[in-house]
Structures are given as structure tokens and as C-alpha cells.
Amino acid sequence: MNKQEIFELLEDYLEGRLDDRAKVDLESKIASDVELREQLELLTFTKRQLKDVGLWREINSVHETFKSDREKKSKGQVISLFGKKWIGIAASFLLIFAFISISLYQLQPSKIVDDNYIAYKLPVMRSEEGQHTAVELFYQQRDWDNLLSWVEKEQSPEQKPYFFAGLASYEKGAYSETLNYFNRVGEINARAEKKLFEQEMDFYSSLTYLQLGEFDEAYRLIDKMKENRSHVYHDAFGRWDRFKIRLLKLKKGG
Amino acid sequence: MTVDKDYDDEKAIRDIGLNVDLQKPIRYLYACHYNGVERYILRNSGSTFDAEDIFQETLMVTIKAIQGSRFRADSSLKSYVFAIAKNLWISELRRRKSASKRAEIYTDEQDMQIKPTTNELIRNEDFKLVLGLFESLGGKCKRILLLFYYQDMSMKEIMEAENYTSEQVVRNKKYKCLKTLIDQIKSDPILYENVKDALNYE
Numbered sequence: 001m002n003k004q005e006i007f008e009l010l011e012d013y014l015e016g017r018l019d020d021r022a023k024v025d026l027e028s029k030i031a032s033d034v035e036l037r038e039q040l041e042l043l044t045f046t047k048r049q050l051k052d053v054g055l056w057r058e059i060n061s062v063h064e065t066f067k068s069d070r071e072k073k074s075k076g077q078v079i080s081l082f083g084k085k086w087i088g089i090a091a092s093f094l095l096i097f098a099f100i101s102i103s104l105y106q107l108q109p110s111k112i113v114d115d116n117y118i119a120y121k122l123p124v125m126r127s128e129e130g131q132h133t134a135v136e137l138f139y140q141q142r143d144w145d146n147l148l149s150w151v152e153k154e155q156s157p158e159q160k161p162y163f164f165a166g167l168a169s170y171e172k173g174a175y176s177e178t179l180n181y182f183n184r185v186g187e188i189n190a191r192a193e194k195k196l197f198e199q200e201m202d203f204y205s206s207l208t209y210l211q212l213g214e215f216d217e218a219y220r221l222i223d224k225m226k227e228n229r230s231h232v233y234h235d236a237f238g239r240w241d242r243f244k245i246r247l248l249k250l251k252k253g254g
Numbered sequence: 255m256t257v258d259k260d261y262d263d264e265k266a267i268r269d270i271g272l273n274v275d276l277q278k279p280i281r282y283l284y285a286c287h288y289n290g291v292e293r294y295i296l297r298n299s300g301s302t303f304d305a306e307d308i309f310q311e312t313l314m315v316t317i318k319a320i321q322g323s324r325f326r327a328d329s330s331l332k333s334y335v336f337a338i339a340k341n342l343w344i345s346e347l348r349r350r351k352s353a354s355k356r357a358e359i360y361t362d363e364q365d366m367q368i369k370p371t372t373n374e375l376i377r378n379e380d381f382k383l384v385l386g387l388f389e390s391l392g393g394k395c396k397r398i399l400l401l402f403y404y405q406d407m408s409m410k411e412i413m414e415a416e417n418y419t420s421e422q423v424v425r426n427k428k429y430k431c432l433k434t435l436i437d438q439i440k441s442d443p444i445l446y447e448n449v450k451d452a453l454n455y456e
Contacts, residue, residue, distance in 0.1 A: 004429045042436045045449040047403055049384040050435075052314065054404020055276070056385060059313050062255070062280040063306065066288065069255045 006036070010043050107251065109210040112244055116237055117207060120167055120200060135164045144168040151181075159185045159196040166201070170208060178208045199225075203233040215249040257285045263331040270320045283313055287332060291339040300343065308346065312339040314381070380448045387438045395431035402428055 001009070012018050013026050030037050122136055132140070138147035151165040166181035182201045189195045202221050209218035222242060225231045258278075266279035291312065292305035300308070315338050319325045325334065388396065397416065401407045409421040409428075418424045440446055 003433075004426070007429055007433070008425075041449060042440060042446075043432075046384075046432065046436050046439060049381060050388070050399055050403035052318075052381050053385055053388050054400050055314060055317060056310070056381070057400070057404075058276050059280055059310050059317075062277060062284055063310055065255050066281075066284045067306070 006039065007043065010036075010040050011047075013040075014044060014047065107244055107247055109213060109215075109248055112241055112248075113207050113210050116241060118203070118233075118236060120204070133160065135161045139164050139167065142171070144172050148172075157188070159188045159192070162188070163197040163200065167204065170204060170211075173211075175208045175211045179205065182208075199232045202231070203236055206237075210245070213252065215245050215252065219245050219249070255281055255285065257282050266331060267320055267325070270317050273321060276317070280313060280317075283316070283331075283335065284309075287335045291336065294336070294340065295343055298343065299347065304343070304346070308339055308342050311342050315342070380445060383442065383445045384435075384439065387435060387442075390438070391431060391435060394427070395434065398424065398428050399431050399435070 009018075009026065013023065018026065030040055120139075122132065122140060134150055135147055138144075138150060147168045148165055151161045154161060156162070162181045162184040166178045166185070169175070169177035169181060182205055185197055185201060189198065202225055206218045206221035206225070209215070209221065219242065222237045222245070225233045225236060226242075228234060261278070261282050266282045269275065269279045288305075288309055291309050292302065295305040295308055296302070312335055316325070316331075316335055319334075319338075388399075391399075394416075398412060401412050401415065402409075407415070409424045412418065412428075413421050413424045416424070418427070439449065
């Protein structure tokens, strides 16, 4: 019998696969052979340990799954915490950012001006009916060139011609000229007892500054109109317009 | 990891006893008791790694106790698992010669009534040594030994599953692998001494 055959015989014995005669024969050999008894002890022990190794591996495979599920769950909780609260906030910020970006891209000062422009209307007073000055008539007829020629020719000491010259220049797109004419009105007002067109000039100057891209000045004048509840143009610009002007300033890099 | 809602202690004990599809009761024990055992070990100077090791050892002892009919039907599986885990952890701390930490550990009398026997603890220590020796074997050897001794597959089934040319080839391979493992156990004097002691406990 070689070593493998002895091992297999011992295994058959442990598994109860030997018939009675072979069993008695082997037991007698085990009783007298120390080496065979030792082999049987080691085989018995090793077989049992191998069953434990199998069980250990089975437990270990569940352990690994359990651990991995637990980690996923814990990450999931972090993500869900992050998701529910911070991702929501981040998404809102992204939306706001996207909205601002699109608005900035589309935002033009001329659009704000067009949306808020109020044409100056000549006062219609019964006592003054039929008594419009030449400059007013040119204004009514939207004859900007003749209006401006007339104002330059007349060199009036009064505020009215220069105010209308400012409006005519605005209509012609000569915005710097508008400001120059309004300055002349301001200079006359400074000396005159009766201050004229001050509130009108606030409004049309703000539009002019917007057209010139001087958003700080435009904003300052709009603020001035907003702060004064009795200002004729108090409601000419809303909060949203002011916000858009701030955006224009940002866009310009100011 | 999912556990059936209607799966309970009784079914887990039954399945472990029958030794069929152990994954199910093991998953159940993990789902029900791992967190509690981990909390206990973390509160008593242990780490999460300690908790993982102790729980695995606890399940080994519990399953073998049930299969060896040493599990008392009057104790709940929960109290049994916890008592085993606590005792294994105390033994581990003793092994680490951490007397001061040991004194801080909370145990009550009830826990001490259910504990792994000295025999079980020695076997557990032996097992760790054998596990190390087993892991040092080649992949084919490990597979063939587990298929035969743990999964109780026949030579023919192993031949088919592992693509061996004949049952005799499987038989020869299994013998070589087993002999290698036995020789390694034999060459470890402490382990070999314990083998004799363990067999004398039978």
C-alpha cells in the first residue's frame, strides 16, 4: 500500500465506508502503529478544519457584501444629504447664474431706454392755447434740425429753448449735445428765480446717460427720482430697471 | 444585502442545523446583530476592524454550536450571539495583555453564563493558524479541498466542475493538496500539540 492508498483507507474509515472486517483490521493496525494513529489524528483534525475554512469563507463572503452595502449606504446618505440640501442650493445658484448670464448677454441700454421712454408733451393750458413759441412748434412737428438752428440763432436767455434743443438732440442721437443743452438750462436755472425743467432734465438726462453707457450717472439720477416721491418721474423706472442697470455696469466691467 | 421579512431566529437556527444554504442565516445574523456587536466593541477599546473580526468569529462559534447541538433552545439567538461576541472580545483583550482595559468592560452575569467553552476558544485559535496555512496553498488546491470537504462534492462532480480529465486525476490532486496541508500542520509544534489536545476533547 502506498501513502495515498493509506490516506484513502483512513478517509474511508472516518466516513464509515469500510465493511466490518476491513474496519476491525484497520483498528487493530491503528492500535499498534503509532505512525498510523498519528496520521489518523491529523487527518481527522485537518478534515474538520477544512470544513471550518469553508464556513469561514462563506461568512467572509457575506461579510464583504455587508460591508460594501454599508459603505454604499453611508455614501448614499452623504449624497442624499448633499443632494437634498446643497445640490438644491447649488442648482438654484446655477439657475440664477445662468439667468444672469443670459440676461447680461441680451441686455442692452437701448432696450431699457425704449421700455421706459416717455415723450415730452407740451403743456396744454387754455390760457396758453395758440401761444406756443417757435421752438415748441418745431418740437411738435418733430422738426429737429430747424429747432436746433433756431435755438442757436436766437441765443435766448431763457431755459425753454435750450431744454427743447436738448430733447431735439436726443431725438437725433446726439446725446452729448443733449447734455450740453441741459447744462445751459442748469446754468440759467442757477441764476434764475424760477427754476424750470429740473425734473424733466433728471429723466431725460438719465436716458441720455444710459445711451452713452454712463451707467453710474444714469443710476444716480434714477435714484434721485425714486427718493423723491413728489418727483414727476418717480415711477418712471422700477426696481427691475435699476437691477438691469447694475447688470449693465457689471457687463461693462465697472 | 437583503433578508426576507418573514425570516426569523427559528428559521435561521433550522437552516444552520440543516447546513443547507448557509448564506441566508448568515445574512440574517449580519443584518440583525452586526451593528450592536460593533457598538459594543467600539465602546470597549476596540476598532471597526476588531468588530469585523470578532463578529466573524462569533458567527463561526454560533453556527458550529448550533450544528454541534450545543446551542440551548431556551436562549435567544440575539443573547447568544452577543454573549459569544463579548466573551471573544474579552479573550482577545486578555491576549493583548490589556488588563486595565479589561477591567472597564461591561459584562453582566447573564452574558457570562453563555460563553464559548475553552475547547471552542482553543479550536478558534487553532483555526486561525490552519487558515493561514490553507491560504498559502495554490488556488487549485484550495478549490479542490473546499469542494470536497466543505461542499461535499463527489470526485465526479469536481472533475466536471473543474475540468479534470478523470476522477483519478482529481483523487491524486486532492491527496497531494491534503498531504501538503497536513505536513504544514505537523511541522508547527504548537499547532500539532493542540491537534492532539483537541482530539482528546472529543
